[in-house]
Amino acid sequence: MATQLKETPSIEFPATQELKTHNHLIGDKAALDAAWEQDGYWFFRDVLDKDAVGRLRQNWIDELETQKVIDPVGSASTEKSVCYNGGSLEHYPFRMDPIAAKRPWPAFVTEKPINDFFTRLFQDDPFWVPVVEYRATPPQQDRSKSRIDGIHQDGPYSPGIPFRICWIPLAEIDSETGGLMLAEGMASGRESYHPKTENGSNGSIRLEDIPADRWRRTTYQAGDVLLMNLWTPHTGVTNHSDRFRLSMDHRVMAVGDKCPIVGTVEDISENHVTVRDASGLHTLSIDPDTYVRNTMGQKLNGPAITEFHKAGSEVIIAYDGDRASVVRPPH
Numbered sequence: 190m191a192t193q194l195k196e197t198p199s200i201e202f203p204a205t206q207e208l209k210t211h212n213h214l215i216g217d218k219a220a221l222d223a224a225w226e227q228d229g230y231w232f233f234r235d236v237l238d239k240d241a242v243g244r245l246r247q248n249w250i251d252e253l254e255t256q257k258v259i260d261p262v263g264s265a266s267t268e269k270s271v272c273y274n275g276g277s278l279e280h281y282p283f284r285m286d287p288i289a290a291k292r293p294w295p296a297f298v299t300e301k302p303i304n305d306f307f308t309r310l311f312q313d314d315p316f317w318v319p320v321v322e323y324r325a326t327p328p329q330q331d332r333s334k335s336r337i338d339g340i341h342q343d344g345p346y347s348p349g350i351p352f353r354i355c356w357i358p359l360a361e362i363d364s365e366t367g368g369l370m371l372a373e374g375m376a377s378g379r380e381s382y383h384p385k386t387e388n389g390s391n392g393s394i395r396l397e398d399i400p401a402d403r404w405r406r407t408t409y410q411a412g413d414v415l416l417m418n419l420w421t422p423h424t425g426v427t428n429h430s431d432r433f434r435l436s437m438d439h440r441v442m443a444v445g446d447k448c449p450i451v452g453t454v455e456d457i458s459e460n461h462v463t464v465r466d467a468s469g470l471h472t473l474s475i476d477p478d479t480y481v482r483n484t485m486g487q488k489l490n491g492p493a494i495t496e497f498h499k500a501g502s503e504v505i506i507a508y509d510g511d512r513a514s515v516v517r518p519p520h
Contacts, residue, residue: 229376229421238302285323318440344419349507349514358409367426376420
């Protein structure tokens, strides 16, 4: 049985308008590209095979049952609701590390109907950058807190990797459940709205820095997919429902784009990195402008680079010639 959460006054997110849908543009590359620049996102309604999404979602259901925060669902549908049973969240893995360890995403993106959709969309084979977040967000316990999780852009954290943020809802996500909210039409200038901190990291974007009439969201359903421009400001909206919010964030490009190196560190210093991928060894220089970062998006400088990145660790590297523009972990 779902837990009864105490209702207290909440700080609401701004009034939002409905996301545009771009289904009608699939197959028209010029129109898609124009919408990408103008809107800063593509939203496609009911395009992903629901059986494939259901098989992916089962990993979330299994973990929530293991955590004893939902009652066993058996053969009941999980497309609409996975109710929180009031179980302890003291040791709950908010970043879903047990699911991340299983790496369910490769099986999902290689399912034929999923691969076929993205191939048709890009008119090219998709290249999946292994930056994945698995989310099973429980209801927020303190209803007096802001519903804004943290406004940000991905571009300043991964300069030189022209991936598209690929956000996939795994069950219905309405306004109470929260989900993703974005600022439409603010990506074309490739402008960072993040203030810089003293060490060169990106500070938080303030709500007042985004025009209030730009915010967009919708009621998301399993089968939908939202792709966002790196420079589109967006935020999660906290969960005020009685159920878990289930979604997966991924990063995708076309094979014909300038794809990053994805491999394993062989050697790294403050001035260079040598990485091995399927094609062999690559040595790239690191300079003060290279955004070497950790899992939290913080820029690393000097000895902090080799304290975090070690030989044998997985990295994603964007490059310009023989210079690395970003060195980041997958997660």
